[in-house]
Amino acid sequence: MSSRRAVTGGGAGGAAATRGDAMDDLRARAEGLFPGGVNSPVRAFGAVGRPPLVLAAGAGPRVRDADGRWYLDYIGSWGPAILGHAHPAVVEAVRAAALDGFALGATGPREVELGELVRAAMPSLERLRFTSSGTEAAMSAVRLARGATGRDLVVKFSGGYHGHSDGLLVEAGSGVATLAIPGSAGVPAAIASATIVVPYNDPDAVAAAFAAHPGRIAAVIVEPVAANAGVLPPAPGFLERLRAITMADGALLVFDEVITGFRVGPGGAQGRFGIRPDLTVLGKIVGGGMPVGAYGGRADLMGLVAPAGPVYQAGTLSGHPLAMAAGAATLRLLTPDRYDALEAAGARLEAGLRAAAAAAGTPVGITRVGSLLTVFFRSGAPATAEEAFAADRAAYARFFGAMLDAGVLLAPSPFEAWFLSLAHGEGELDETAAAAAAAFAAVEAGR
Numbered sequence: 143m144s145s146r147r148a149v150t151g152g153g154a155g156g157a158a159a160t161r162g163d164a165m166d167d168l169r170a171r172a173e174g175l176f177p178g179g180v181n182s183p184v185r186a187f188g189a190v191g192r193p194p195l196v197l198a199a200g201a202g203p204r205v206r207d208a209d210g211r212w213y214l215d216y217i218g219s220w221g222p223a224i225l226g227h228a229h230p231a232v233v234e235a236v237r238a239a240a241l242d243g244f245a246l247g248a249t250g251p252r253e254v255e256l257g258e259l260v261r262a263a264m265p266s267l268e269r270l271r272f273t274s275s276g277t278e279a280a281m282s283a284v285r286l287a288r289g290a291t292g293r294d295l296v297v298k299f300s301g302g303y304h305g306h307s308d309g310l311l312v313e314a315g316s317g318v319a320t321l322a323i324p325g326s327a328g329v330p331a332a333i334a335s336a337t338i339v340v341p342y343n344d345p346d347a348v349a350a351a352f353a354a355h356p357g358r359i360a361a362v363i364v365e366p367v368a369a370n371a372g373v374l375p376p377a378p379g380f381l382e383r384l385r386a387i388t389m390a391d392g393a394l395l396v397f398d399e400v401i402t403g404f405r406v407g408p409g410g411a412q413g414r415f416g417i418r419p420d421l422t423v424l425g426k427i428v429g430g431g432m433p434v435g436a437y438g439g440r441a442d443l444m445g446l447v448a449p450a451g452p453v454y455q456a457g458t459l460s461g462h463p464l465a466m467a468a469g470a471a472t473l474r475l476l477t478p479d480r481y482d483a484l485e486a487a488g489a490r491l492e493a494g495l496r497a498a499a500a501a502a503g504t505p506v507g508i509t510r511v512g513s514l515l516t517v518f519f520r521s522g523a524p525a526t527a528e529e530a531f532a533a534d535r536a537a538y539a540r541f542f543g544a545m546l547d548a549g550v551l552l553a554p555s556p557f558e559a560w561f562l563s564l565a566h567g568e569g570e571l572d573e574t575a576a577a578a579a580a581a582f583a584a585v586e587a588g589r
């Protein structure tokens with residue numbers, strides 16, 4: 143799979159690739175069009191002090207910039223590209239769907255097919271609904287939790303990302319169990335104050351929030367493996383405590399598996415750790431690289447969603463046939479043995495990175511769950527976002543730059559996961575470890 147170079151690209155990126163200055167031109171035009179030059183903030187390179195890449199094509203484990211240079215890719219479309227880029231089966235499924243027309247404004251066969259695949263893999267989703275993004279799905283799950291419980295407050299964890307809806311774009315207020323403050327300009331304080339932010343991996347803080355607001359919390363929403371502050375594995379017993387605390391108070395447990403779903407195992411984190419949430423939020427892999435989200439869970443709860451019930455939620459392009467086709471083609475290829483392969487690849491890369499850091503004398507904390515990992519420039523693995531954010535950002539920027547110069551593309555932020563794919567073979571993983579050995583040495587040389 144890793145040797146595929148099917149995509150040669152057309153349009154501006156492909157044609158201009160021979161010029162060698164296409165990227166500068168596109169970057170300048172993007173900066174004149176989009177805030178910060180990007181259509182999503184994570185695509186900016188401000189945190190690593192480099193001009194942002196313009197990526198024109200992807201094939202297997204690699205991506206190609208607009209000047210024609212290829213990189214071994216660990217951004218993975220920020221999660222969806224678990225098969226690598228432009229997998230032939232997914233491309234063919236999308237092509238076939240396109241020939242049937244785009245969204246037709248009614249239920250279609252591909253929604254039913256993908257819905258059944260999802261439920262077969264994650265039985266807690268007795269009923270589900272597709273949306274066009276993870277943001278919408280998380281926002282809708284929270285609305286449903288409030289509608290179902292008649293309660294307003296929601297608990298989330300610092301460093302947890304659940305999309306950019308107002309109530310979930312918040313920061314911790316002062317002190318545990320206090321109400322949150324806006325995490326963005328434009329979020330009303332009144333909306334932020336319906337959310338309580340507590341540290342990840344701190345079940346006592348969750349218990350304290352419930353003790354401070356008994357009978358008032360609708361739901362706890364959690365990434366069962368936090369992956370938006372770098373990868374933070376759940377401490378043993380953490381998810382179990384969340385299940386017990388919510389159940390005892392009549393609140394709902396919402397797993398945001400937008401990243402972990404179909405990533406850390408065939409049944410997501412809930413399958414891997416054996417916890418059954420009331421509601422689950424999906425996105426990324428379930429759309430095979432197309433815009434998608436989904437939420438689902440207990441049939442009695444989902445029965446409250448319009449038009450079956452009083453909780454309104456809708457979407458003109460929800461369940462889009464191209465997205466459904468890409469998702470179904472992806473899930474069909476993710477047989478259980480593929481997760482063994484991802485686990486082995488993750489372990490190989492982790493071992494290579496640990497050896498490289500040790501050889502250079504660089505203190506690192508490496509966290510990993512399956513094919514998700516983060517190298518934190520601090521000694522020891524962090525357990526919370528607060529500990530993660532204390533890592534050495536300048537060291538990461540030097541590491542990132544050295545890796546990029548060696549042809550390995552990491553997330554342009556120290557607090558993101560590395561996303562492995564099934565297209566990353568042993569050769570690519572060893573190439574990465576070799577590049578990392580030199581990059582850690584460059585970090586030490588720069589201190």
Ligand SMILES: *Cc1c(COP(=O)(O)O)cnc(C)c1O
Pocket residue numbers: 274275276277278280303304305306365370398399400401425426434435
């Ligand atoms: C990416 C992400 C979202 C938001 O999904 P979008 O499709 O970007 O709106 C929500 N939750 C988690 C855990 C994510 O990583």
